[in-house]
Amino acid sequence: MNQRSCLTIILAAGEGTRMKSALPKVLHRIAGLPMVAHVVRAAGRAGGGDVALVVGRGGDEVRAAVAPYAPAAEMFVQRERLGTAHAVLAARAAIARGYDDILVMFGDTPLVESAPLEAARGLLADGNAVAVMGFRTEDPSGYGRLIEQDGRLVAIREDKDCSDDERRINFCNGGLMAIDGRQALALLDAVGNANAKGEYYLTDIVEIANARGLKVAATEASFENVLGINNRAELAAAEAIWQRRTRRSMMLSGVTLTAPETVFFAHDTEIAAETLIEPNVFFGPGVRVTGAATIRAFSHIEGATIGEAAEVGPFARLRPGADLGDHSKVGNFCEVKKAKVEPGAKINHLTYIGDAIVGAKANIGAGTITCNYDGYNKHLTEIGAGAFIGSNSSLVAPVRIGVNAYVASGSVITESVPDDGLAFGRARQDTKPGRAKILRERYAAMKKK
Ligand code: UD1
């Protein structure tokens, strides 16, 4: 690990008007996490040290989004959008504290990985004053071109300022830069705005550093690392890339995906090795599968914990607070929310279990509903270990079903049932022999008239 001190400055002042959104661009999500938080996480993995965020509008929201990953992040407001060098200088007070490395990242470039960041910092450790993350592309239009002479990076020319020859260069600036912390302010302060856009370009520090006899170098990263998001189509493209990367790393860590392209993960999904995931499964944030489990097709899972050898689905919905013990089962068309399902309990068909504790090895019959909400408050249903809930029962909370108790099918249970008790919460059956025939004849006669 790089021992040099580091300040990561994340530029997030973009208006993002092409998102057509009230939400600041960098707060749009990939895998359930705002893109700026993806950037902060990548910086953290590369030992990016202290974090400074340069924001325009929505600063407090941006700070809140990164807080879980960089609680001490400082925020700087760039009031006028005068260019990337001007944006970096909004964090002047932080830079002036003195760091070995300054890492500049863009808040709208969420797929950046730690490897190129570490490579750029490595170039500073080797004595370069500026290190640029470059990439190669068939279509370089719009990007700054890396101008090299004798294998050395001498300048970055923005697209609008390029000569025809320069415009043909396809080695481009990915945007990310690492700058020697002792040189950074002097270089940035020397940037002017005499260019096609009238902006203070961060990229100009490459030429300035060269003119001062400082060393400058470029790394080469994949296009994904530099993919910037400007509209919702690009957001979806980035999501697809993120999902593809994550499916692959899940499989390489021992998770079986029978149709990987149909399974969607969140930024924090944790799945134990030997888990089998059938096609068309969606994971929202906050899911942990702690042992080898089976997640069957068409399940929607968020905020849930799933134990060893548990079986979920097909067509199950697990909502936040669902906690499935080892060897438990939640089958088709069942919804479980804020409920502890203890080991070996079975909820096999067409059931809603919310605000509940289901004891070990209890069996919940088809169509059982915990009536947890009275329109104002939520109430708890406790089902003891080994209890048997007959099909199509309503358990009106708060209520407790005892250990090894038995609830007759079709019951509406409003009072607690003691351990080993048997409860009928329904009208008794009344059978009238021969009456069906009489009824049919009467109805047939009425229809003829
Ligand atoms: C920039 C680079 C270009 C590179 C490209 C890669 C400069 C001058 N150019 O161009 O070489 O190929 O990225 O995508 O750096 N921002 C602010 N405040 C500002 C201006 C920009 O915070 O005043 C932020 C934006 O929100 C964005 C980032 O800086 O996150 C880059 O700005 P953008 O306008 O997208 O620069 P490009 O023209 O794409």
Ligand code: MG
């Ligand atoms: Mg851009």
